[in-house]
Amino acid sequence: MKKILVTGGVGQIGSELVMELRRVYGAENVVCGVNRTQPGGRLKESGPWEIVNCTEARQVADVVKKYDIDTIYHLAAILSAVAEAKPNLAWNVNINALYNVLEVAREANCAVFTPSSIGAFGSSTPLDNTPQDTIQRPSTMYGVTKVAGELLCDYYYKRFGVDTRGVRYPGIISNETLPGGGTTDYAVEIYYEAIKQKKYTCNLPAGTFLDMMYMPDALKAAIDLMEADPAKLIHRNAFNVTAMSFDPEIIAAEIKKHIPEFVLDYNVDKVKEGIANSWPNSMDDSAARAEWGWEPSYDLSAMTADMLEVLGKKLK
Numbered sequence: 001m002k003k004i005l006v007t008g009g010v011g012q013i014g015s016e017l018v019m020e021l022r023r024v025y026g027a028e029n030v031v032c033g034v035n036r037t038q039p040g041g042r043l044k045e046s047g048p049w050e051i052v053n054c055t056e057a058r059q060v061a062d063v064v065k066k067y068d069i070d071t072i073y074h075l076a077a078i079l080s081a082v083a084e085a086k087p088n089l090a091w092n093v094n095i096n097a098l099y100n101v102l103e104v105a106r107e108a109n110c111a112v113f114t115p116s117s118i119g120a121f122g123s124s125t126p127l128d129n130t131p132q133d134t135i136q137r138p139s140t141m142y143g144v145t146k147v148a149g150e151l152l153c154d155y156y157y158k159r160f161g162v163d164t165r166g167v168r169y170p171g172i173i174s175n176e177t178l179p180g181g182g183t184t185d186y187a188v189e190i191y192y193e194a195i196k197q198k199k200y201t202c203n204l205p206a207g208t209f210l211d212m213m214y215m216p217d218a219l220k221a222a223i224d225l226m227e228a229d230p231a232k233l234i235h236r237n238a239f240n241v242t243a244m245s246f247d248p249e250i251i252a253a254e255i256k257k258h259i260p261e262f263v264l265d266y267n268v269d270k271v272k273e274g275i276a277n278s279w280p281n282s283m284d285d286s287a288a289r290a291e292w293g294w295e296p297s298y299d300l301s302a303m304t305a306d307m308l309e310v311l312g313k314k315l316k
């Protein structure tokens, strides 16, 4: 049975990935790695956890040795908006920590999943139906770390044989752990505010189309890719994956089908607007579909119904 370490284990994706991996592989086989914040609730009670500051190579090596880890899901990262405000921190976490994880994986023979992002593209990329293989000249520090991360992961595969794989995640929408400092965070916040206030002030303007995905599909993409037959992988770092593309007006209209009195207005964050405008409007994920059977389960309608049902109970 796989022995798995998840870094960034209390983050938006990491906290749910740990629970899903524990369901699939057995709780005792999945270590929740956290930088500082201890896990709480069932995340803490359902399996092992460790303090792992991935910018310290020794800490990564010690946990991998202690639990005989053979697979690392490396989710620890600084997201786009925070990365733009703190570029040095973003480089240290998104690249130096990744380098440490890859070096430990090389020495301990671990497979490594590292998410990239739609942020790995820039305004010179074809932004509609963005191809798997295309120009990647991002103008944000987040995007620079994502492109460099993709190249570093591919290098460790080709040069050292480390089994590295990754996906370019779109904006991820979920109802467990709030995202921290992303440009796509509005697409999570809008559901919470729709239930609490029946109104939302959006920090991205109408017409800003971005790829998005519901968390269950994001978890499925990571696990399915890591279980895929390596002989069928032409690409590795990293695959375009998406489930939907919408702008604030479209998600608001879907919410209004459930909460007719919901009102959307705008107070645009110019930094986030600039970041979002440099990202694809929609991605082509045909390579992931062809090479490892990627297929999302949730569209905007199904996601909205589920988000509002779950949050309706959670926020009561």
Ligand code: VAH
Pocket: 079, 080, 081, 117, 118, 119, 142, 169, 170, 171, 172, 179, 181, 182, 183, 184, 185
């Ligand atoms: C962000 N949610 O907004 C992250 C993600 C595609 C966006 O990388 O930075």
